[in-house]
Amino acid sequence: xxxxxxxxxxxxxxxxxxxxxxxxxxxxxxxxxxxxxxxxxxxxxxxxxxxxxxxxxxxxxxxxxxxxxxxxxxxxxxxxxxxxxxxxxxxxxxxxxxxxxxxxxxxxxxxxxxxxxxxxxxxxxxxxxxxxxxxxxxxxxxxxxxxxxxxxxxxxxxxxxxxxxxxxxxxxxxxxxxxxxxxxxxxxxxxxxxxxxxxxxxxxxxxxxxxxxxxxxxxxxxxxxxxxxxxxxxxxxxxxxxxxxxxxxxxxxxxxxxxxxxxxxxxxxxxxxxxxxxxxxxxxxxxxxxxxxxxxxxxxxxxxxxxxxxxxxxxxxxxxxxxxx
Numbered sequence: 001x002x003x004x005x006x007x008x009x010x011x012x013x014x015x016x017x018x019x020x021x022x023x024x025x026x027x028x029x030x031x032x033x034x035x036x037x038x039x040x041x042x043x044x045x046x047x048x049x050x051x052x053x054x055x056x057x058x059x060x061x062x063x064x065x066x067x068x069x070x071x072x073x074x075x076x077x078x079x080x081x082x083x084x085x086x087x088x089x090x091x092x093x094x095x096x097x098x099x100x101x102x103x104x105x106x107x108x109x110x111x112x113x114x115x116x117x118x119x120x121x122x123x124x125x126x127x128x129x130x131x132x133x134x135x136x137x138x139x140x141x142x143x144x145x146x147x148x149x150x151x152x153x154x155x156x157x158x159x160x161x162x163x164x165x166x167x168x169x170x171x172x173x174x175x176x177x178x179x180x181x182x183x184x185x186x187x188x189x190x191x192x193x194x195x196x197x198x199x200x201x202x203x204x205x206x207x208x209x210x211x212x213x214x215x216x217x218x219x220x221x222x223x224x225x226x227x228x229x230x231x232x233x234x235x236x237x238x239x240x241x242x243x244x245x246x247x248x249x250x251x252x253x254x255x256x257x258x259x260x261x262x263x264x265x266x267x268x269x270x271x272x273x274x275x276x277x278x279x280x281x282x283x284x285x286x287x288x289x290x291x292x293x294x295x296x297x298x299x300x301x302x303x304x305x306x307x308x309x310x311x312x313x314x315x316x317x318x319x320x321x322x323x324x325x
Contacts, residue, residue, distance in 0.1 A: 013255045014270035017299075021274040024281055031285045040284055041161045047276035049166040050231075052269070053224030054243055055250035056173060057217040059268035062251055063180075064213050065193035065260025066119035070108060071221040072244045073130030074101050076237060078222030079229035080134050083145045090150040090230060097226040098219050104130065105218025109211035134237040145233045154230045165227050172220065176265035186264075189213060193260030249296055250275045 025044075029035050054071055061068040078097035086093015108126055112119050145151065154165045180186030191199045192206055200206050229235040254271030256263030275296075282292045 011255065011267075013253060014267040014274075017253045017274040018270040018277075021277045021281070025277050025284075028281050028284050034284075036284070038160045040280060042157060042163070043283070044273075044277045044280035045161055045166040046155070046163060046231075047279050048273055049163065049169045050224075050228055051243070051246050051250060051276055052169040052272040053172060053220045053227075054247035055254070055268050055272040055275075056176060056265060057220040057224075058244075058247045059251035059254060059256045059263060059265070059271075060176065060189070060213050060220075061119070061217050062256045062258075062260060063193050063263045064189045064210060065196065066112065066210070066214075067123070068105075068108075068214065068217045068221075069120065069123040069244070070104065070126035070130060071217060071247065072239060072241065073127040073134070074104050074218050074221040075225035075228075075243060076134045076235075076239050077101075077104070077130050078225035079235040079239075080137050080143065080225075080237065081222075082226035083143050083229050083235040084137065086150070086226075086230075087146055090147060090153075093230075094223065094226045097222040101218035101220070101222025102215050103218070104222075105215035106211060108218070109214030112214065113207035113210040131238055138235070138237045140237060142237065143235045145229060145235070147230075148233070150230050151233045154227055165231060168227065169224075170269075172223075173265050173269040177269075180265055185209070185212075190261050190263075193257075193262070195261075246275055246296070247272075249299055253299060 026036070054075060057071050058068055078101055081096045081100055082090075082093035084093075085096045104126065108119075108122055111117065111122055155163050157163060158167065180189065188199070188204045188209055191202070191204055192209055196206055225235075225239075250271040251263070251268050252258070252271065253274050254263065254268035256268060256271075278295055279292055282289075282295070
């Protein structure tokens, strides 16, 4: 049983990554000579809140064998709508962002599913279009958010380490884990990601599932952008590519396969926490900013090596020889 568990990257990778990063976090006082504070944990979870919903959005589409490049555009659009429409009512701003995210995801999912075209060109085009739309809405400038009460609320300390923003992000992961773990949707998404043609033959409603997963991806990205804009009290029309890169790293660390058909929300949760805690380690130890980029690059190299078919085939042969011996 232990060998079978070790052979499952979707179980091993998130567990190992979170244990290693938490171990490094606990040892960080050895580098800077200062004990860890509760505020350090709070900051790490704030980083998780900034990254987590994007990672979950990308992770769900990757499980289905797709990749949603448009999440950063939806992230920016959601934040801009929340700031511009939620000055008097923050809830209205969030609802507007969620509605826009759902519409973007629904249209993309329908195009990809009905026309049976690859998600990369569709979502890339959507990403560019959404950035253009956000620029047009803001005049190319960041927009400030005047509702200081909402800004204070989303980042207020709860229990010393949490905030409403981080708890909402954690709740989204738990809901996704429950849905994918205890309903047939999880099995169907993995089946679609593994072999779409076989899934259709088996009676899975592939088109509906793809449309649903892209709609959910859009909602999650828009919610993440709205909460971040409330936290920063401003909306940026172009967040850059770093959020997309970090979200993809988090999903891959969480055991989601590059080829699709593998992964779970709780694994993505562990991956997102690993990336956030790693960034906090760099901040606590006062390492140069470029250190973070080098660490992320190293993590990606390890992930690519683990995902390499040749390496996995070699490991399978070694296990077979060991069993024969």
